Amino acid sequence: MGQGPLNGIKIVEFAGIGPGPFCAMLLSDMGAEIIRIDRKGSRGGSVNDIGSRGRKSVALDLKKPEGIEACLKLIEAADVVQEGFRPGVMERLGLGPDVCLARNPKLVYGRMTGWGQYGPLANAAGHDINYIALTGALAAIGRKEAPVPPLNLVGDFGGGALYLAMGICAALIEAGKSGKGQVVDCAMTDGATSLMSMFYGMKASGIWTTNRSDNMLDGAAHFYDVYETADGKFVSIGSIEPQFYALLREKAGFDDSAFDAQMDRSAWPDLKQKVADAFKTKTRDEWDAIMLGTDICYAPVLDMDEAYHHPHNQARETLVEVDGVVQPNVAPRFSRTESKIQGPAPTNGQHNDTALNEWGFSDEDVAALKAAEAI
Numbered sequence: 001m002g003q004g005p006l007n008g009i010k011i012v013e014f015a016g017i018g019p020g021p022f023c024a025m026l027l028s029d030m031g032a033e034i035i036r037i038d039r040k041g042s043r044g045g046s047v048n049d050i051g052s053r054g055r056k057s058v059a060l061d062l063k064k065p066e067g068i069e070a071c072l073k074l075i076e077a078a079d080v081v082q083e084g085f086r087p088g089v090m091e092r093l094g095l096g097p098d099v100c101l102a103r104n105p106k107l108v109y110g111r112m113t114g115w116g117q118y119g120p121l122a123n124a125a126g127h128d129i130n131y132i133a134l135t136g137a138l139a140a141i142g143r144k145e146a147p148v149p150p151l152n153l154v155g156d157f158g159g160g161a162l163y164l165a166m167g168i169c170a171a172l173i174e175a176g177k178s179g180k181g182q183v184v185d186c187a188m189t190d191g192a193t194s195l196m197s198m199f200y201g202m203k204a205s206g207i208w209t210t211n212r213s214d215n216m217l218d219g220a221a222h223f224y225d226v227y228e229t230a231d232g233k234f235v236s237i238g239s240i241e242p243q244f245y246a247l248l249r250e251k252a253g254f255d256d257s258a259f260d261a262q263m264d265r266s267a268w269p270d271l272k273q274k275v276a277d278a279f280k281t282k283t284r285d286e287w288d289a290i291m292l293g294t295d296i297c298y299a300p301v302l303d304m305d306e307a308y309h310h311p312h313n314q315a316r317e318t319l320v321e322v323d324g325v326v327q328p329n330v331a332p333r334f335s336r337t338e339s340k341i342q343g344p345a346p347t348n349g350q351h352n353d354t355a356l357n358e359w360g361f362s363d364e365d366v367a368a369l370k371a372a373e374a375i
Contacts, residue, residue: 002030003031005030006032009033009080010078010359011024011035011081012074012075012078013035013081014037015037016085017084018051018128020082020083020084020112022161023165024036025052031339034054035351036056036346038057038058038349039348040059042059042348044347045345045350048325050325050345052345053342053345054341055342056350056354057346057355058074058349058351058375060369060374060375061373067375068094070356070375072095074356075100075104076104079106079108080110080172081100081107081108082168084111084112086113097111106175110168110184112187113186114128114155114189115131115188116187128155131188132150132154132155132192136193136196137195137196140199140212141212141218144212144213158191159188159191159194160188160191222272223237223240223245224237224240225237230280230281230282233283233301234300235284235287235288236301237297238298239296239297243295244296244297245262248298254274258270259271320341322341323344327341352375353366
């Protein structure tokens with residue numbers, strides 16, 4: 001049994017890449033019991049595949065009717081199905097929402113795609129960079145010269161995986177009340193656009209322009225940016241509020257009266273240069289000694305190795321080592337139903353017998369699947 005607030009929830013996950021596994025990881029971390037359906041004959045599974053941790057793998061041949069029927073039998077016992085194929089793929093397999101909900105009326109059917117289940121681009125290939133390009137997010141991120149891809153954080157994992165996890169949890173709550181399941185259509189374009197809500201509001205208010213490096217939060221302001229230090233490392237400053245800005249001036253020695261014009265956009269380029277010059281006079285560690293832990297809104301810019309060893313992250317066990325692999329711990333934290341990493345990533349088909357037995361298949365059922373070469 002899993003440990004966490006989703007203990008008792010059973011999920012059938014159809015194997016995918018990137019945001020799909022990450023969504024399932026989040027649900028597993030919170031205690032859900034997950035069987036991942038891998039393709040028979042596929043290879044994979046490594047402790048380094050952090051996004052696949054905490055579930056069991058059954059490898060089925062979905063081109064065989066016996067493999068499809070096995071999926072449907074698992075789905076009958078599940079609370080959630082999660083898939084991330086292009087629109088129509090699951091329907092062609094005979095595993096679409098109508099079929100699955102007919103077998104299990106309380107089922108939450110979670111679907112994640114880049115463009116969504118419908119729309120002019122629904123069937124086109126794409127990746128994170130394309131999805132966030134369509135939302136206004138990519139155009140807003142970067143320096144003046146060009147947009148910069150913000151890793152896969154905004155589309156795949158923020159706009160996709162997190163929104164699907166939230167949608168699944170919301171649909172589970174509703175199904176518990178109504179006794180009826182439903183489809184959750186999670187499009188990364190929708191989620192990434194939703195993440196931009198504050199900026200669309202600021203634009204509507206006339207305090208945000210569509211030019212990069214022209215706004216308070218995109219690197220134009222001298223009090224909200226990243227600066228290089230004497231040793232070639234970087235620090236981050238976010239001194240927006242007047243009291244935080246005053247403390248920045250005090251600690252950094254910015255007594256020039258030009259700094260009085262904090263919100264004068266025309267003064268920002270000159271003040272930014274002065275701040276940049278100042279931060280280059282000391283090492284990152286020296287600035288840490290002056291600013292870290294104060295209300296300046298300051299933090300050193302750490303790489304992934306440094307992040308693991310930082311005292312704050314160590315105190316909270318934000319990053320942990322499991323099976324020799326440093327990885328993010330569970331998030332968020334719960335006061336009573338504490339979550340935990342449920343185990344390492346499985347190899348494909350690792351639990352063909354045990355997981356099916358645990359989900360109600362008899363030894364004879366499993367033997368029949370093997371005889372049909374469906375598993």
